Amino acid sequence: MKLDIVTIFPEYFAPLDVSLLGKARRTGLLDVHVHDLRRWTHDRHRTVDDTPYGGGPGMVMKPEPWGEALDAIAPPGGPVPRLIVPTPSGRPFTQAKAAELAAEPWLLFACGRYEGIDSRVVDEARTRMPVDEISLGDFVLAGGEVAVLVIVEAVGRLLPGVLGNADSVADDSFAPGAMESLLEGPVYTKPPVWRGRAVPDILLSGHHGAIARWRRDEALRRTVRNRPELAARLDPATLDAHDRRV
Numbered sequence: 001m002k003l004d005i006v007t008i009f010p011e012y013f014a015p016l017d018v019s020l021l022g023k024a025r026r027t028g029l030l031d032v033h034v035h036d037l038r039r040w041t042h043d044r045h046r047t048v049d050d051t052p053y054g055g056g057p058g059m060v061m062k063p064e065p066w067g068e069a070l071d072a073i074a075p076p077g078g079p080v081p082r083l084i085v086p087t088p089s090g091r092p093f094t095q096a097k098a099a100e101l102a103a104e105p106w107l108l109f110a111c112g113r114y115e116g117i118d119s120r121v122v123d124e125a126r127t128r129m130p131v132d133e134i135s136l137g138d139f140v141l142a143g144g145e146v147a148v149l150v151i152v153e154a155v156g157r158l159l160p161g162v163l164g165n166a167d168s169v170a171d172d173s174f175a176p177g178a179m180e181s182l183l184e185g186p187v188y189t190k191p192p193v194w195r196g197r198a199v200p201d202i203l204l205s206g207h208h209g210a211i212a213r214w215r216r217d218e219a220l221r222r223t224v225r226n227r228p229e230l231a232a233r234l235d236p237a238t239l240d241a242h243d244r245r246v
């Protein structure tokens with residue numbers, strides 16, 4: 001997968017060189033290019049922002065540098081990337097969206113700053129490439145860079161070969177399938193007793209069926225406690241089975 005990221009803070013993406021994504025880059029699974037938007041400015045101050053039409057606080061990112069950047073990275077008439085634009089007003093980012101993006105050959109990320117990017121940039125891009133305006137949640141960041149790091153990690157870990165153990169993706173909470181909207185249950189490793197706290201006996205029993213049921217019950221318990229709105233969407237048979245055993 002090819003990733004292009006346009007930002008006025010390229011240094012934000014140094015973390016992409018570490019851990020799983022760093023390995024994915026080195027093994028060629030991910031081909032990541034970070035571009036400084038100011039490369040497409042032509043004035044002495046390398047200006048990327050201006051005051052908002054209609055008044056209001058803050059500044060807005062000028063359309064010209066963005067138009068030139070998108071044209072340079074994805075020339076009209078050439079191969080077409082999927083443009084991802086983090087924004088507080090976007091559609092919620094979900095595991096399903098991460099899986100959808102993981103199937104794309106080429107993602108182009110636009111990191112806004114200030115009060116956002118002149119809306120004509122996305123309007124014009126939509127005439128020649130698919131565009132996703134994505135929100136990470138109902139909170140406000142200062143720009144798109146951290147959102148892009150989150151999206152790149154969520155998508156990158158789904159790419160075959162990026163994660164050491166493919167099973168761990170299949171067991172993800174929110175992964176499609178029977179555990180569709182269950183939260184992760186508790187996890188444990190050695191030592192068997194730590195500061196007087198023992199690992200639940202069931203996990204040391206070797207009874208894989210009983211362990212699987214226990215894990216599901218714990219996941220259900222946590223989902224009901226922390227995300228009642230997800231629990232409400234569960235198949236009633238699932239909840240009944242849980243309630244019968246709890």
Ligand SMILES: Nc1cc(-c2ccc3ccn(Cc4ccccc4)c3c2)n[nH]1
Pocket residue numbers: 086087088089111112113114115116117134135136137138139140141142143144145147
């Ligand atoms: N889920 C989510 C996404 C963002 C986000 C993404 C990109 C940008 C670019 C500039 N800002 C700052 C901003 C603050 C308020 C209103 C508009 C823009 C951004 C915020 N915040 N929260």
